[in-house]
Amino acid sequence: MKLVVLGLSLSSSWGNGHATTFRALLSAFAGRGHDILFLEREQSWYTANRDLAEPDFCKLCFYDSVSELDRWRDAVAEADAVIVGSYVPDGVEVGAWAQRTARGPVCFYDIDTPVTLAKLARQDFEYLSPQLIPGFAIYFSFTGGPTLDRLEREFGSPCARPLYCCVDTALYHPTDVPHRWDLSYLGTYSPDRQPTLERLLLNPARACPDLRFVVAGPQYPDDVEWPVNVERIDHLPPADHPAFYAASRYTLNVTRADMIAAGWSPSVRLFEAAACATPIISDIWNGIEEIFDPASEIVLARSSTTVVETLAERDPAMGHRARTTVLAYHSAERRAEQLEQDLADAIRNGRRAGAGLNATATSQRVGNNAP
Numbered sequence: 456m457k458l459v460v461l462g463l464s465l466s467s468s469w470g471n472g473h474a475t476t477f478r479a480l481l482s483a484f485a486g487r488g489h490d491i492l493f494l495e496r497e498q499s500w501y502t503a504n505r506d507l508a509e510p511d512f513c514k515l516c517f518y519d520s521v522s523e524l525d526r527w528r529d530a531v532a533e534a535d536a537v538i539v540g541s542y543v544p545d546g547v548e549v550g551a552w553a554q555r556t557a558r559g560p561v562c563f564y565d566i567d568t569p570v571t572l573a574k575l576a577r578q579d580f581e582y583l584s585p586q587l588i589p590g591f592a593i594y595f596s597f598t599g600g601p602t603l604d605r606l607e608r609e610f611g612s613p614c615a616r617p618l619y620c621c622v623d624t625a626l627y628h629p630t631d632v633p634h635r636w637d638l639s640y641l642g643t644y645s646p647d648r649q650p651t652l653e654r655l656l657l658n659p660a661r662a663c664p665d666l667r668f669v670v671a672g673p674q675y676p677d678d679v680e681w682p683v684n685v686e687r688i689d690h691l692p693p694a695d696h697p698a699f700y701a702a703s704r705y706t707l708n709v710t711r712a713d714m715i716a717a718g719w720s721p722s723v724r725l726f727e728a729a730a731c732a733t734p735i736i737s738d739i740w741n742g743i744e745e746i747f748d749p750a751s752e753i754v755l756a757r758s759s760t761t762v763v764e765t766l767a768e769r770d771p772a773m774g775h776r777a778r779t780t781v782l783a784y785h786s787a788e789r790r791a792e793q794l795e796q797d798l799a800d801a802i803r804n805g806r807r808a809g810a811g812l813n814a815t816a817t818s819q820r821v822g823n824n825a826p
Contacts, residue, residue, distance in 0.1 A: 456798065458484070459531050459557075461494045461524075461549055462540035462564075465515055468693050469504035470643050470673050472620075473540065473566055475693050476723055478507065479623040483791035485512040492530055494518060496544045506692045521548045531556045536798045538595070541565045546582025550591075560592035560801040564618060568598035569713035569720060572605070588612050592801045595794075600719030600742050616797055620723035621790040624782060626693075627730035629775075630701035637666040637766055638736070639703035641691060641724055644674040647712035651738050656707055658759040659766065660685050666766060671699060700731035705754075705766065708737035718742040726785045729777035736765055746785075752777040 460481065468474040481491050491513035495501075509515070518524055524531075531537055537557045539550045541564065553561050563583070565571050571583055588594065589611040596603060599617035606615035640656050642648065652670070660668040660682040670681075671688035681687060691699055700706055706728045714720035718741030725746065728735050736754045737743060747753040752773060754765050783789075 456535035457490045458536050459492045459534040460538045463542045464501050465493045466505045466507055467501035476620045479621050479787040480790050482512040483787035521545050532558050535559050535802055537561045538564050541567045542582050547584045550587045554590045562593040563591040564595040566597045568596045569717035573713050598717050598720045602717050621787045622726040622730045623787045624730050627697050627727050629732040632701045634704045635702040636669045637704045639669045640707040641671045643672045648709045651709045655762050659762040697731055700728050700733040703733050705734050705736055710738050715740040721746050726781050729781045732774035732778045734774040747777050
């Protein structure tokens with residue numbers, strides 16, 4: 456099929472998790488024989504930090520304004536399906552334009568669903584408005600669980616489907632390198648994540664001065680007090696992520712507050728680290744036990760005490776058990792297969808035929824027992 460995607464960014468992973476998600480998913484989707492056009496809004500901070508200017512799995516084009524999208528009007532009209540992503544600048548206008556222009560089904564891919572719903576509750580329509588939601592044939596959601604029911608019941612989505620992030624297992628795999636850090640964290644600064652980072656990494660670093668820690672990611676304020684045994688990396692390009700995880704004896708997963716509240720919102724970092732067989736310590740939220748088994752595949756921590764106790768142990772097999780689960784249920788190939796099936800159903804049945812998928816939208820369990 457011919458697919459057009461209007462997303463936040465594909466060319467730059469600087470300060471966002473969208474680029475790596477789109478790269479893994481769309482590369483695998485193209486590998487199934489499909490043609491993809493990705494339309495990205497020019498943004499100065501992404502332009503200055505591009506790490507994939509010319510992808511080999513799709514055509515990438517840039518536009519400066521909503522009105523300039525008319526350059527691709529024919530491509531959008533002729534596409535078998537169109538996907539609009541979350542956090543796209545002027546996203547309400549972009550979504551409305553896509554719904555007016557496309558002849559095939561137009562879908563929404565929300566990589567920020569809990570944040571989106573919190574914005575809608577505040578009547579903050581930065582990139583999505585309630586009026587647009589019924590016009591999307593499928594609302595693909597980064598978040599599963601009860602949120603899918605809510606999207607259909609409260610917002611009139613004809614079909615809400617989970618489309619969790621995924622990992623390119625050709626890029627993320629175990630590497631035999633010496634451990635450089637005992638505990639690592641990879642993530643952009645976020646005020647609501649910082650207290651958890653303090654509790655689960657910085658406090659353990661203060662309690663274990665003989666161990667080595669690292670925090671990689673941009674936008675951390677100058678007033679953060681970093682212990683002397685915590686190394687800082689301002690930005691780590693995706694190409695360096697596998698080596699980063701391989702050099703970590705454990706890695707930490709920290710989740711945004713809105714996503715903790717919603718549950719069923721696994722970060723791409725979970726899948727990337729597990730694919731590298733790096734053992735994971737994570738904060739706790741509903742649904743994580745459906746992704747990895749807390750008894751054998753992941754450590755769930757509420758306190759720095761749990762982290763310190765875990766770092767005193769060594770269970771490298773835990774990382775390999777989590778990797779087995781990722782390969783079976785959370786690879787880019789698995790997600791691309793799911794996307795292809797859902798889009799094909801919508802294409803066969805018309806723009807709003809996603810409603811025919813409602814029976815399975817809330818029953819799909821993504822985890823060790825996923826279909």
